[in-house]
Amino acid sequence: MVIYGVYIVSKSGGLIYHHDHNVPKLxxxxxxxxxxxxxxxxxxxxxxxxxxxxxxxxxxxxxxxxxxxxxxxxxxxxxxxxxxxxxxxxxxxxxxxxxRPKMTTNDKIFLASMFYPLFAIASQLSPEPKSSGIEILEADTFKLHCFQTLTGVKFMVVAEPSQIGIESLLKKIYELYGDYALKNPFYSLEMPIRCELFENNLQNVLEQVEKTGISNV
Incomplete structure (x- = not known):
């Protein structure tokens, strides 16, 4: 099972973090x-x-x-x-x-800005009030999983359709974000996340979930 990448989008729709974990070379x-x-x-x-x-x-x-x-x-x-x-x-x-062309940072910023209005449209189209928006976007070769916090920050994971443990993974990434980004006195909201401890711990969690479907790191 494979996790392809992780994206974090700010409450205003800007891409503040992306990590390419396993990108197949076609x-x-x-x-x-x-x-x-x-x-x-x-x-x-x-x-x-x-x-x-x-x-x-x-x-x-x-x-x-x-x-x-x-x-x-x-x-x-x-x-x-x-x-x-x-x-x-x-x-x-x-x-x-x-x-297949390699995605540039600008490509990823553009895709993040595209996902933001799609998420808002999905919330408005829902027949139920207070819809959470897009939680899973499924294609034949991948699934995009999204978790939005109460402050509007979105955590997204792109993985193989058969990959398990993504829901717990999203919450674990949120914990890492709180521990290593928000607690950094030099970090402010909407800023790109540049933190080695966050990167290293995220890498460990992704590898564990790929192997076991559980994030205990």
Missing amino acids: ETEKTFSYPLDLKLEYENKKVVVVFGQRDGIMVGHVLMAVNGSVVTNRQLDDGRDVFDVLQTESNYPLNLKFG
């Missing part, structure tokens, strides 16, 4: 003949698949290498433009490596 390398049956575009300094899926290569994956030459922005190691290479028939067959 890469696919295939040899292609001309013409290339995938549509690629240059977006956000990456060459991205925008149409066509095959052999584990999905829309949204980025081109990482061509014939072993690493792609940086839209250039190969030798300075050639990626699209010039892909559009030249005489270059084929080509060995292309694709992978």
Whole structure:
């Protein structure tokens, strides 16, 4: 069983902490003949698949290498433009490596800001008064678990659907937050959490819950 990551969002919707625990590395390398049956575009300094899926290569994956030459922005190691290479028939067959793009800190900040209004909308849509909002968001490959404190701070854990012990884990993370962040005289609410003791204890708890489903740390 696997826990992928932990996020803490302030009461105003800002991301104040994130921890990547187990991020699977998804890469696919295939040899292609001309013409290339995938549509690629240059977006956000990456060459991205925008149409066509095959052999584990999905829309949204980025081109990482061509014939072993690493792609940086839209250039190969030798300075050639990626699209010039892909559009030249005489270059084929080509060995292309694709992978899921790594999320940047800015990506995570953006996702946290997106979750905040979704949480509020869920609370308003509930037919029952005083709804707690989104507690579990389930997809086919993961579950996002959320615990909101009385002060509005949200603790989120992304894990495999089969992972057990997440409810107790969320409460344990809340305890660690209180012990190592709130009790720090130099920390104030809405500030990013930068505390080695918090990080180390969180890592220990995550590893224990993955193995046993219980957080006794």
